[in-house]
Amino acid sequence: MLNGELTAALNDQMVFEISSAYIYLGMAAALERMNLPGCAHWMRIQADEELIHADIFYRYINDNSAAVELQAIPKPEFDSSGVLAVFKGALKHEKIVTSRIDKLAALAMKNNSFATLNFLNFFVTEQVQEEKSVQEIIDQLELAGNSKEALLFIDNKLAARAAATAPAAAATV
Structure with missing residues (x-):
């Protein structure tokens, strides 16, 4: 059973995940206006992933x-x-998400909610990958500089991102 403080924090994170999806959807729209459909696709998949995360929190609560x-x-x-x-x-936002997940894990420990701590472990690990993947794109964009050819190559590469699916590990918590 979750106490009130932990329930409120988990609800806040669920809503934050939905808000994150909204941010990534807005970023996708901006990238569409820049005629970068691959980059926009990457952000739409990111938005979908955040909705999956929100659903995982919803189910856990x-x-x-x-x-x-x-x-x-x-x-x-x-x-x-x-x-x-x-x-x-996007990277700045992912760093905020990481900080929030870390605070949730600390709160779960403070409340001796080991099931919640175990549940959050997926997100703790996930955030390492989230920050890494966005940083890699930033690094490539910075290397591309003003090269339109390189930008089109990156855009084409990002168009290949597979659709987001609920992780098996999260389905078992």
Whole structure:
């Protein structure tokens, strides 16, 4: 059973995951306007992944007989002045997500909620990969500089990102 403090924090994270999807959807739209459909596709998959994460939190809260509390989703704010700015914004956002997940894990430990700590382990590990993947794209964009050919190559590469699916590990918690 989850206590009130932990339930509230898990609900906040669930809503934050939905908000993250909204941010990535906005980034995808900005990249579409830049005529970078591969980059936009990458961000849409990112948005889908965040909705999957929100669903995992939703199920965990419900599975523990706690109340799911929905909240308002704020309008996404990010720098859309160029493709590099968008991806740097995505990395900044992922670092915020990492910090939030770490705080949730600390809260689970403080409350001796070992099941919640085990549940959050997936997200702790996931965030390492999330930050790494966005950083790799930023590194490639920075190497490309002003080369339109290199940008088109990167865009084409990002178009190959596979659709997001719920991770097997998260389905078992």
